[in-house]
Amino acid sequence: MGSKTRETYTVEELQQLDADVTGRRERAQWVLNSPDPPGLLHDIISSVKDVAFPLGHTTAKQTTSRRAVSFLKGLFPILSWGRDYRFSKFKNDLMAGLALASLSIPQSIGYATLAKLDPQYGLYTSFIPPLIYALMGSSREIAIGPVAVVSMLLSSMIQEIEDPATDPAAYRKMVLTVTFFAGIFQAVFGLFRLGFLVDFLSHAAIVGFMGGAAIVIGLQQLKGLLGINHFTNKTDLVSVLESVFTSIDHPWSPLNFVLGCSFLIFLLIARFIGRRNKKLFWFPVIAPLISVILSTLIVFLTKADKHGVKIVEQVKGGLNPSSVGEIQLKRPHVGQAAKIGLISAIVALTEAIAVGRSFASIKGYHLDGNKEMLAMGFMNIAGSLTSCYVATGSFSRTAVNFSAGCETVLSNIVMAITVFLSLEFFTRLLYYTPIAILASIILSALPGVLDIHEAYYIWKVDKLDFLACVGAFVGVLFASVEIGLLAAVTISFAKILLNSIRPGIEELGRLPRTDTYCEINQYPMAIRTPGILVVRVNSALLCFANANFVRERILRWVTEEEDHVSNENTKEGIQAVILDMSNVTNVDIAGILALEELHKKLLSHETELAIANPRWQVIHKLKLAKFTDKVGSGRIFFTVAEAVAASISTPNNC
Known part of the structure; x- marks a missing residue:
């Protein structure tokens, strides 16, 4: 499909392609427009309520006696x-x-x-x-x-x-x-x-x-x-x-x-x-x-x-x-x-x-x-x-x-x-x-x-x-x-x-006959997508302790691939890097700065950066830091499969 131009598609194929693109954009908006996560004070109050009222939080409709009974049952099982x-x-x-x-x-x-x-x-x-x-x-x-x-x-x-x-x-x-x-x-x-x-x-x-x-x-x-x-x-x-x-x-x-x-x-x-x-x-x-x-x-x-x-x-x-x-x-x-x-x-x-x-x-x-x-x-x-x-x-x-x-x-x-x-x-x-x-x-x-x-x-x-x-x-x-x-x-x-400073960063490939992307080292049958590097950070935090390591490791992959292409002259280099963030539950300022620097370095290599499946706290902080504006809202995806589909050659640029 990647070798075809838009003029060679049938009407039905074009309609299906447009529907796929529209669906991906809609799901990307789900990620970008998710509500703000609760703050620290809300978490503390909820924790206290969970201890005091384990049978369920009190509501305004509950009477004082019901609240007292719920509190006592929580305190005295x-x-x-x-x-x-x-x-x-x-x-x-x-x-x-x-x-x-x-x-x-x-x-x-x-x-x-x-x-x-x-x-x-x-x-x-x-x-x-x-x-x-x-x-x-x-x-x-x-x-x-x-x-x-x-x-x-x-x-x-x-x-x-x-x-x-x-x-x-x-x-x-x-x-x-x-x-x-x-x-x-x-x-x-x-x-x-x-x-x-x-x-x-x-x-x-x-x-x-x-x-x-x-x-x-x-x-x-x-x-x-x-x-x-x-x-x-x-x-x-x-x-x-x-x-x-x-x-x-x-x-x-x-x-x-x-x-x-x-x-x-x-x-x-x-x-x-x-x-x-x-x-x-x-x-x-x-x-x-x-x-x-x-x-x-x-x-x-x-x-x-x-x-x-x-x-x-x-x-x-x-x-x-x-x-x-x-x-x-x-x-x-x-x-x-x-x-x-x-x-x-x-x-x-x-x-x-x-x-x-x-x-x-x-x-x-x-x-x-x-x-x-x-x-x-x-x-x-x-x-x-x-x-x-x-x-x-x-x-x-x-x-x-x-x-x-x-x-x-x-x-x-x-x-x-x-x-x-x-x-x-x-x-x-x-x-x-x-x-x-x-x-x-x-x-x-x-x-x-x-x-x-x-x-x-x-x-x-x-x-x-x-x-x-x-x-x-x-x-x-x-x-x-x-x-x-x-x-x-x-x-x-x-x-x-040790695990935080040197987290696992694994290259992902697509399992045959599925849209599932898994680690290539664990599943050798997984298929690489030409021109696209899909990586997953296996750490709960992208923070000051490991952000530079993650950035350097990805850039090294891209540089090694470019050197290999220049030596062999057999295939194209990496056009897109897709970062699977499904395991990352939170990110700090150092992590955001590392992502921004990674984005700039990749642009200098004529390579795009895409983010797939960011968690709630992560996407919230990326929006606050305006990182989503810098990378482009069209480069935030719901799943890795959608990020890959959007990154391969499309009818418009073929």
């Missing part, structure tokens, strides 16, 4: 599903909650000691936060309470500011202040839909961080397992091992080691049995509680505490005391508390949302990450005011909750009530509980945190992700928790920058 709650579900939630409590009570005491706090603070953290989450959370399976990684994170960072050994009261106040800030940050993340901040800790980084933390936590439990008095406060591998070998020369009680290892073997066997036989899932669940009861009886009956076995001694009971007066917002360390609170908030959210989404996908429902952040934020704010430290979702306890057949978050309420009853009536019985047992309970939970199979999977799929995983692992293991997190975030950022 329990009001929505609670209407359809049945007794048959309660039986399952009751059993799951009791199973959860049997595991949570001994673990909470152990994690409190890991956080360098008195044992009762772990129980406090398993009472108030689960109740708040049950009212505001959207996950049905997640189990709330203290976790090992956050406990270690708090102790390792806060003890550099306040020493828990010399001034436990100041240390406790710092922990509560950090918890308050963590809750504030989490609530703000949820309210303004800033969940992307959590994603800076990628899945690979979290796997490496958790693995390094698991090894450090395990090594730190040697203090309780061996009954060592003097132990390092540092968390790196070298310092911990050095402290262990140095302390062995000092007096220590072998009875602690024998008692702890005996029950550790029992806990690991219970874990193995539970994994081999799913019907016996309850056995590893109650094994920690059995260990606490039996070991406490052994120490009480044999008076082993008189022979070197270290015991918990006094555990304060009763309802959570108020800690409003202990939040230190005017002290000199408030900036450091805010920094630690931010780090704790991100780590806690990352773990909780990963756990919640894993089990939500199994049950077949969607988990709103922003709603979860809001719920976590409010529960930690409330927790900081009631003597709790940072709580989040625990993978091990959530797995127990799921295996026990929980139906709703009511299992968290059952667990919280059981913990409260334990605080009221049974804390005195924990006086003779050996510390070695708490160490063995923490050690038995660590194999679930150290995920070697997942690390191997990351290595197989993405080597750069594995580098982030290794960076976090090595940083935590040989430096500190902060260095490990910094290494993970730095490597993740470097990966993002």
Whole structure:
């Protein structure tokens, strides 16, 4: 068709050609005349409304009561599903909650000691936060309470500011202040839909961080397992091992080691049995509680505490005391508390949302990450005011909750009530509980945190992700928790920058017998259009970081093609460059300037530039910058196929 002149066309062919041209122009006007996208203020207001009114935005026709009901249902999901709650579900939630409590009570005491706090603070953290989450959370399976990684994170960072050994009261106040800030940050993340901040800790980084933390936590439990008095406060591998070998020369009680290892073997066997036989899932669940009861009886009956076995001694009971007066917002360390609170908030959210989404996908429902952040934020704010430290979702306890057949978050309420009853009536019985047992309970939970199979999977799929995983692992293991997190975030950022600075720019060709244009490297059967270069930018942003690279790469293609034509004298050069912008969601000033310069350079080569399928924000900014006037409104197209059809020889210029 390209070799025919207009005079050689039949009337029907000319009518069809004119109709095609008219259709292309009409569709191009759809792109050019699209309405302006919403501004930043509108996006912020919409985000807040999405959180406050997830069932739909309010309208002027709605009554005040309807708006209030919609707001309350958005803030408290329990009001929505609670209407359809049945007794048959309660039986399952009751059993799951009791199973959860049997595991949570001994673990909470152990994690409190890991956080360098008195044992009762772990129980406090398993009472108030689960109740708040049950009212505001959207996950049905997640189990709330203290976790090992956050406990270690708090102790390792806060003890550099306040020493828990010399001034436990100041240390406790710092922990509560950090918890308050963590809750504030989490609530703000949820309210303004800033969940992307959590994603800076990628899945690979979290796997490496958790693995390094698991090894450090395990090594730190040697203090309780061996009954060592003097132990390092540092968390790196070298310092911990050095402290262990140095302390062995000092007096220590072998009875602690024998008692702890005996029950550790029992806990690991219970874990193995539970994994081999799913019907016996309850056995590893109650094994920690059995260990606490039996070991406490052994120490009480044999008076082993008189022979070197270290015991918990006094555990304060009763309802959570108020800690409003202990939040230190005017002290000199408030900036450091805010920094630690931010780090704790991100780590806690990352773990909780990963756990919640894993089990939500199994049950077949969607988990709103922003709603979860809001719920976590409010529960930690409330927790900081009631003597709790940072709580989040625990993978091990959530797995127990799921295996026990929980139906709703009511299992968290059952667990919280059981913990409260334990605080009221049974804390005195924990006086003779050996510390070695708490160490063995923490050690038995660590194999679930150290995920070697997942690390191997990351290595197989993405080597750069594995580098982030290794960076976090090595940083935590040989430096500190902060260095490990910094290494993970730095490597993740470097990966993002590498992809942004050097985005994929692929030449497109038409698939045979279709109007679909795909990457030639991926689909070798794709056909190039003579005289036309079709390229796609595989980046969400055309910005200062990659705009010059995109411009130079396209110009190099054009120059290379011209050189090839001048050497071979076999075919024409490139008459048009079509830029497929379907993957570009936004563009900044640098990106627009690069497009303008590209247009000027191509004109000097007697080559036209066409834009195909620009996204909403992109075409809006190109119009504001008058770029569409410079390139010509007739060079903006709805699809690549239409841009190619308009760029090939037409009857008018043949």
